[in-house]
Amino acid sequence: MNPAGELEYDFKKLGFAHNPIVPHTVVRASRSCESCHGNPRALGLGQFTTREHPKLSEFKQPIDYRWDRIVDTDGVPQQATTVEGARPLNRAEMERIRRAPYK
Numbered sequence: 001m002n003p004a005g006e007l008e009y010d011f012k013k014l015g016f017a018h019n020p021i022v023p024h025t026v027v028r029a030s031r032s033c034e035s036c037h038g039n040p041r042a043l044g045l046g047q048f049t050t051r052e053h054p055k056l057s058e059f060k061q062p063i064d065y066r067w068d069r070i071v072d073t074d075g076v077p078q079q080a081t082t083v084e085g086a087r088p089l090n091r092a093e094m095e096r097i098r099r100a101p102y103k
Contacts, residue, residue: 033102043097044070044088 041047046069050056075091
């Protein structure tokens with residue numbers, strides 16, 4: 001909101017806060033290999049659109065806009081991060097993860 005109490009969606013860039021993770025840590029309860037290696041969302045490609053979350057339509061993005069997408073399939077970043085040195089996976093890294101023998 002601006003000082004007048006009005007919404008300023010048209011003037012702001014929108015996105016989610018994304019922070020880097022270390023997925024291969026040792027913990028008691030872990031995710032399955034497929035939950036990352038076979039999951040486009042875990043690669044940063046996103047999943048959720050305005051279609052699944054109609055309340056997001058007030059932000060005036062296309063109906064198929066992926067709100068949680070941080071990188072496209074070519075490895076081009078779609079959102080920025082505030083963590084110094086952090087970046088999304090590039091295309092070669094995404095392909096290597098997809099081809100990893102996890103099954």
